[in-house]
Amino acid sequence: MNHEAILNVLNSLEVIEQQGGEDSYILVANNEVNRSRLAAVGVPAEKMVYYGDDETFCILALAFGERYADEFVNGYLIKWGPIDDSLRYRVLNGDGTAGDAERLLRLLEPDLFQQSEEEQASPA
Structure with missing residues (x-):
């Protein structure tokens, strides 16, 4: 798609x-x-x-x-593009946005977001 x-x-x-x-x-x-x-x-x-x-x-x-x-x-x-060195350096140097940090964290810790998304999708 x-x-x-x-x-x-x-x-x-x-x-x-x-x-x-x-x-x-x-x-x-x-x-x-x-x-x-x-x-x-x-x-x-x-x-x-x-x-x-x-x-x-x-x-x-x-x-x-x-x-x-x-x-x-x-x-x-x-839609976010690929994670590249420019993004990594922005986050490491404190120059990135919250969105930049989230992108990097989603790549490094996908289980954190998968669990959260599953909780949101399940009925209360």
Whole structure:
């Protein structure tokens, strides 16, 4: 599955409503045009219903829930690139962002994040 193509489509959809902060969401119309554009890049229609309803769906929840994106920066969903020396040195020197540190930690300690993600996915 081409995450870059999916993110290009998600980032191009017209936003109906959005909210930032702890309860963030970005809603787009659940219509034939949006469903067909996402289906063309490999996103099943069931996913849009899972992350919304008959009228709208949340592209933020879709992108993070299906791991199409790793971060939302300056109005765009993005997928992190490979871990390289530049990233390592930024984190080691204290010049990196919290996102940089998380990327490195996810690579070095995947079990920490896998457990957390499993806990979030399981019903309470």
